Amino acid sequence: MRLTLSSEGVRNTIMTNEEGQVLYKTSTPFRFGTRTTTLYKVIPNIDPDDMQDHMEAIGEIEWNLIRPSIMRLHGQEMMTNTFIPRHGFRGRKRTFTGPDGLPYRWDMDFKIVRLSRNDATRQELARSYRRSLGIIGPRRDPSLDVDPKKLRMDKEEQAKRSG
Secondary structure (H helix, E strand, O other): OEEEEOOOOOOOEEEEOOOOOEEEEEEOOOOOOOEEEEEEEEEOOOOOOOOOOEEEEEEEEEEOOOOOOEEEEOOEEEEHHHHOOEEOOOOOEEEEEOOOOOEEEEEEOOOOEEEEEOOOOOOEEEEEEOOEOOOOOOOEOOEEEEOOOOOOOOHHHHHHHHO
8 A cells, every 4th residue: 555645744744545535644833842743544524415524633743852752642652762762873773562562663764764574574564755756767756655464563463363
């Protein structure tokens, strides 16, 4: 599944699927000091007289410069230095344990960001792409390719693998 981003700035972007339907939105109002990004998910409207979808806030990231940033998701508050700590020479790798109990890693390179399993397989689950103007190679909007068959972090999927 490809999510196309309206902007490379992931703190303020709209994510659409291959058909152009809005699925997610991030919003970070400008302010000096601590800034907070809110992640919204589109909730389809079931009222046939009101064709406008609604956005529901599903998470937040409070960006702190000196102390660790804070992630809020599913009613939990997590400090980034313990939930998704930095690794590597420049701190461009992050590791975490998913809700399924399996280890994952983000590798943040200059042009792409990859999500993979943090095990011997290093199976890639998602990859981001920056905008390409098409001067060298095809034109491309910023996007995130996610393999929904491989990326199942829920406890139900873990139970299937265990049992």
